[in-house]
Amino acid sequence: MAKTVIEKVPSKSSGVTVFKITGTLGFHEKENLIKLFDECEKHGISKLVMDFSELTSLGGGCAKIIREKADSGDFFIGVAGASKTTLKFLRNEDEPGRVRFASTVEEAMEEIGSGSGEEVVVEHPAKKSASTSAAKKQKAKKLQAKEKEPKVSARVEADHAKEDEIEKHETDGARSEAQNRTAPDTGDNGLPNVICLGHDANGVVSEESTGEPVDEWYADAPVPGLEGAPIEEKSADLEKSSDRKLKRRLVQYSSLLSISSDFNRIMEKSKLLDTILLTTIAQVGVESAAFFEYREDGLEPIAAKGIELEQCTPLVLEGTGDGRIWEGDEILEMSDSPIEEESKKKALSSGFAWAAPVIIYNEFRGLVLIGKPIKKTLNEDSLEVLNIIVRQAAVAYENTRRFEEESERILGLVQSLISLIEERTLARGNTSLIAGHSYMLAKKMHYPDELIKDLMFGVVLRDIGMIKVSDLIVRSPRELGKEEWEIIKRHPIDGADMLRKMKFSDHAVKIVLCHHERYNGEGYPNQLRGGEIPLGARIVSVVESYGAMLQDRPTRPALTREEALNTLKENWGMRYDPEVVEQFVEIIEEEIRTGENKQYMSSEFFSV
Template sequence: MKNSITVERNLNTKEGKQVTVEVNISKLDNDFLLGIAHDITEIKESEEQKLKRLHLLKTLYNANQKFSESLNLEKVAYEVTRTCVEDLGASLAWIGHAEANGKVTVLYQYPTEHPYTKNLNVRWDDTPEGQGPTGVAIRTGIPQVIEDITTNQRFEPWRMKAVTEAGFITSAAFPLATRGRTFGALNIYSDKKGFFDAENVQLFQTFAHQAAAALENANLYEKSTRRLQHIQALRKVDMAIAGSIDLRVISNVALQETIRELNVDAAAIFRLNPYMQKLEFIAAYGFYTNIIEEISLSLEKSFAGRAVLERKTIYIPDIERENEDMPKDLFRVEGFKAYYAVPLIAKGHVLGVLEVFMRNPHIVNDEWRDFLETLAGQIAIAMDNAELFHNLQQSNLELLKAYDETIEALSYALDLRDKETEGHSIRVTELTLSIAKEMGIPEEKLIHIKRGALLHDIGKLGIPDSILLKPGKLSDEEWEIMKIHPVYAYKMLSQIEYLRPALDIPYCHHERWDGSGYPRGLKEKEIPLAARIFAIVDVFDALSNDRPYRKAWPIEKVLEYIREQSGKHFDPQIVDVFIHLVEKKFVSRLGD
């Protein structure tokens, strides 16, 4: 056989079944042709299945990649629904979110302009509108497939819209669930009969699992972002409270944040006059007119009064239907449709009411209501603080004074234990502060330097007396133990939030400019500035005062030693400042 060719042909069997055969035709030596045919139908079908699965896996992979590129809920929802239609062959896809009130809201759909979901009434509770595929999928967590929309009774409420207007034949709903909680459903529609075969159902179910994780992550991110915005709004109110005792100033800030964060149209604050049993105007924001400023509300005959008496939030979804005595001119002129009244309660006492007005009511969730009540709580605190501000400020000053006196007493006790000369800690603290001021260190940092200087040797509380008070030279082993005392200081003070900013000196004042110090071997500007200043002061005080084991050095000798250690033990720049300051202000006093 010299030449051969191979061809594939689709043939029909006598039973009418189409098969694919591979024919190999060879020319024999005697010019005869030899043809051999193989039925490769199963092989071709297997290859087609593999290619299809490969395409679907690629589609799932690409979708997952797209999901990971964004934490914007709308963008993720768009990509989920677009993939269902453009890549997986559906006619329409929409994501339904299960609301706490039993309603299913349309989060997103593709194609975005498709009219089917407009005014769509779908629920997930046990109502007739909750018996369709979406509601059942959410309730049970099991995919629901409607093979034929035209005949399935469960689709009755939406059949006309789906079949006549949209031309759908079949539909399915796949639960969206993460961490054991179903939060919605992915709803798919097709105009092709048999679209939801077993393979497609498995495919969409897998895709729904991916989509649920991506949607939940985006939702959590957006919730976190909103909460951060809420925290920032509360922070602004806190800053207003801390920065002013003028209730109107604080109220204006709070009202602006209320309107911005809650997306409402107007808000007002009224203060309770317990003697007149009236609510009196304090501040308002978002109103077209000044009518609100002239209003005084009765406790017995107003929504706000009801909020005070019942000590709970009052919600009026449709003001026009209410017959209760209220400022109707205000609502008519301003065009308000819905209303909230939240009592302002501080320390168990109702101080007033926060009113919120909406011209175009919208659905709110528990998070929205919680934030409204949190803002009301902040406003109540502001009201209370306006009266108590002076007492609180005085108490804070007394508390800080008590803290610092305690630190000074502890510093004195440390001097006594270490047998330092009397007043050592006070002297080094004063001199350290003088240098810090000379170097232009901001006033707000000086208090932390002062506390750090007073507590510079607090870590020695962890050193045994046998080592700390040893009259002779320490052994190598004892010296290694002694060198741990800055670490003890760090462990002690870092547990106290009030003293954390003062850690630099107790932790680092034994570090040396050339890196030969302890406990971490820091060098040059790796050493905190406060510790570099204190290192010079501590050595100066130690050498210029009598100790049990030696007499004080003359001031000139001490200064010469400090000059000699510049660039070795000490920061050269600080040495210059120190020498100048000591020669200018302290030599005569310290030499006496």
């Protein structure tokens, strides 16, 4: 599988070390990039050139590390062959910095050499000759000798690659390449010649990354099994053969297939579209991309990368009424697309050059428009990559669309249940207050984002089990007897069973089941204590008690906010989790101080 590789290559100057970096330098490689500089410092290397000619993407974090190392004065760093987008990440707009940039490695070496007052002799590479072949034979002998020696610090590897079935059965050629490129090869100064960072180059990029066309990633990759071995005349022909091209395609397509699983794991439409567009920019090698969703009155722009969404105007297809449908699934240049002339002019003025239809089950769902290519023009390979991405994206998009429809249906059901519960428990309007404070408190306590929605389902449906309790008990104006309390204390169990049957998540079910447990073990139904109680239930316990204190009850009048807070503080560490109380008190005291009391609509809680 494809990995990020840092390879120390021969240098024409003994004072300058050259590293060729292929693949990506993103979030997963930050720690290993720091290790590389530490190794350089350990071995007395202060002048280095980084060859970025085959770097496919650079994250902002890694760019910052390189800038800071150069600005510290401990290193003289030259960068060669970086793309325009990569240079934007490396250059600090506020300060020029001390990183030196050049088109070639030789020019970068001259920059580093002249910067230090040292004369650097640069020999430009010549065509392969008999002497080159002899040198490679000699290198092969050295490699064979090294295999018999103890292997020391051969590489730094942190393999985050996926174990998907497609990668498990990846071509032998691609696997051989990865193995050869990470073979132990220690330089004269003791620094490993090859460092495998192990990031899976699957094409899914983050906001902070920049990319180049994927079809160039393996353009100069060696033929499997030939690296470091004697090369005959026919080997040079083999490197240019269709086998090499096929190997590159297989690696590329396996990466694109892994993208499909990445897309299908994202169920929130906005996040999915961001990922699709960023992947398109990086894999196809274009400046911008936007998604236009098909609606009855035209195509509405709902996501964009590399261009502001406000710059994308709605599009109208040619034809009238039901005829305004994109026919076929062919990717077209904007000038040839079935878009009305006025809309087409606006799209072209925004920099869009191509349009790819998103079609699923023969239904037209929208368009992916892409901007100008970063390098030259789009070739057939790039358009084929775009076609694969859009086809994979169409399936994932349809899944999120249906998920949204199902979520809206569930939300309608939940809102009906909330009204029923409030009517049943004489707590009209209380749900909104408790849900709002629970949401704020969960955010303040860094509750996992992916669980917030389930937490909120548990919060608003916590008392659904009270539906089974008799009106005579629920509305009783007197103190309840022991048997009546036992019936009341069953409502968390009944509520959890009801949510389980309605296919709510286990997380939401646990919130309902445990929301009356108490920190000191005196709660119900299972007398859990401390950390045995889920955090979400501990949050609900505090907020619900606070909300109940603010309401009139048949047996007592409502308390003020200050009185309710004092009651919570008095039960600090007994009935309530002290950390939860501390964070919640800060929220309420801020509300009292500012006079604000933020109100949430119930739909807001389930759009996170």
